[in-house]
Amino acid sequence: MAVEFVRPKRPKLAADPWAIQFDANGHLKHLLTIEGLGAEWITRILDTAEGFMSVSNREIKKVPLLRGRTVVNLFFESSTRTRTTFELAAKRLSADVLNLNISNSATTKGESLLDTLRNIEAMQADMFVVRHEQSGAAHFIARHVAPHVSVLNAGDGWHAHPTQALLDAYTVRKLKGDFAPLRIAIVGDIKHSRVARSQIHAFNSLNVGELRVIGPRTLIPNDIEPLGVRVFHDMRAGLKDVDVIIMLRLQRERMEGGLLPTEQEFYRLYGLTEEKLDWAKPDAIVMHPGPANRGVEIESRVADGPQSVILEQVSNGIGVRMAVMALCMSAES
Amino acid sequence: MNTPNLLPIEKLMDQCHDALRTALAEGQLSQPLMVGIHSGGVWVAEALHARLGLPDPLGKLNITFYRDDFDTLGLHPQVTPSQLPVDIDGRDVILVDDVLYTGRTIRAAMNELFDYGRPARIWLVVLFERDGRELPIAAQTVGQRLDLSPRQQIHVAGPSPLTARLVTREDPA
Known part of the structure; x- marks a missing residue:
């Protein structure tokens, strides 16, 4: 007797799952992954970074572009270099920076993530820089934040950086x-x-x-x-x-088995x-x-x-992160 | 609406050059550095800098990161970085732009200059000064003064040849 295999239907992906990265005018709002950016946006970010690199070589390493904005570094996974370069980038743009290192409780992850989000939103943050050990965490946050908030992925699981x-x-x-x-x-x-x-x-x-x-x-x-x-x-x-x-x-910390x-x-x-x-x-x-x-x-x-x-x-990382922050928080001309 | 004539650029350059020579001769300016504002101001500054034979290299300011309309106008994709090759601390600085209108560009430029140091004096030179100031900012040396309607704009193109023309918008946005 022939055995019939029943294959579960795969959920259909939206035409462009990364469209969430752009606002209604096609301007970059969140940076979650490289996918969907295309050569044009990548080049634009690199060109913009070139301008910002010069700021780091001045005596006063600061420009007033993001004065009065609040950037929250939301790190669910430890990191020194990435967090500090994001922090420096935000500070060189004159933004206020809040560093939150949140250690994860495995059972309440989903709930605590949204809860954390609402609490920080209530502090009138303008940008979340997110690092999380779960792939898709930054994407999840981008889908649930208040409309004025930008989300930058600073590394999620095995997915993207x-x-x-x-x-x-x-x-x-x-x-x-x-x-x-x-x-x-x-x-x-x-x-x-x-x-x-x-x-x-x-x-x-x-x-x-x-x-x-x-x-x-x-x-x-x-x-x-x-x-x-x-x-x-x-x-x-x-x-x-x-x-x-x-x-x-x-x-080594992500490896299982031999x-x-x-x-x-x-x-x-x-x-x-x-x-x-x-x-x-x-x-x-x-x-x-x-x-x-x-x-x-x-x-x-x-x-x-x-x-x-x-x-x-490492030095270039500051200029590139300044560019991404400034582009995500600017309106389209 | 009356349409004033723009004087030839060469004549305006002559006037600015002569005025700066006088300021130098009378000691109002001493051993100045010249700084042009990107991009029209840099073109004007390059011409004036060469004619005056100033010994220090020309500085260039790109005020994109200091603009106050970042929220509404966004960030220009390609930003040529500012270059101030000489320490401006305690120096007389001749700041050069093509058109003085609202004064916001000059405010941004002065803010940026002060992030590099504390100049002894800032002396503003513009080819065209028009009405419509939104800030208490005035130029020391002016090529031509014009009263224009809000619909009119002076467009400067360059660097060579450096040209200027009056543009009237049909429908002010």
Whole structure:
């Protein structure tokens, strides 16, 4: 007897699930993911960031653009670099900043999230910068906030970290110029990396020449190729002729089960050492979203070496976050 | 509605140049820095700076981040950053713009200048000064003064050739 399988119907997605990022006039209101921005908005953010970068080099590192606005950093997951650069970005725009580090109780997540939201809204906040361990948290908040509030995703679960991808795109554009002739390789723990997902969307939107991901089979999702990447499991083959190497942090805290034999084994195969760096183009730049695990995914001599632009990424992060904040809180001209 | 004639740019440049020479000669200005306001003011300042032969490089201000109409007009996508290559602390600053109208641009420019330092003096030069001030701001050196209707605007294009024309809006928005 033939067995009939009944497949549950998949819920239909809205035509453009990321339309929520734009207001009725098509102006950027929330930044939740790179998807849906397109080359035009990404380029506009990078261009705007260029203007803001100069503010950080002045004696008085402040412009009055967002004076009187309140930005709330809503961090459900700990972070130092991202939170402080968002805080500095808001302060350099003269906004008032409130930092809330909310540790999560697993059982009451949904309820407490909305509750927290209403309470902060009652304080007349204008922007929420949200980091959450659950994918989709920023999107959820954007759907439920008061109409005047903008939401920026500062990292949600495995899903997205759009400002990190934008600052990486900014760094690449500044140091390498046009994206079309470039080969970019993202190396390491792709599977657990929201940064990698956002980078893939960003670089492909910007029409990068070739985008590669390099890592062990256990740390690269099976269905990643349709996103527009070439998959390599061998470092030497993957780094050949590459202009930009982006190392990712090995996210031990997100790993379940035996995805990796040992950190030593990972370092031997995929850790970026001076020797492996020689396999890329001689003028290749080395990037890392931080925090870097020295001796796990990157050798100290490479992280501190002449090809490393890791600290430049951090500085660029402030300008890019200023641009995103200012654009989301400005009206369309 | 009467339509006043705009004087030729070259003549206005001559006037501004002569007035600045006089101010320098009489000691009203000493060892000044020149700063143009992006973009029309920078074009005018580049021409004046070259003619006066000022030793310090020209400064350029982009007041986008200091505007008070950010809420309604939004952020211009491409923002050329301000460049003030020389410390303005204690210096005489010649601030140059193409048109002085409401005074809001000059207010924003002065706010930005003070974020770079404390100038000893700010001396405002404009090619055209028209009525319609909304702030108590006045220019020290003016090429041409005009009384215009709110529908009329002076459009300056450049940098070379630097031209100006009077535009009348049919339907004031």
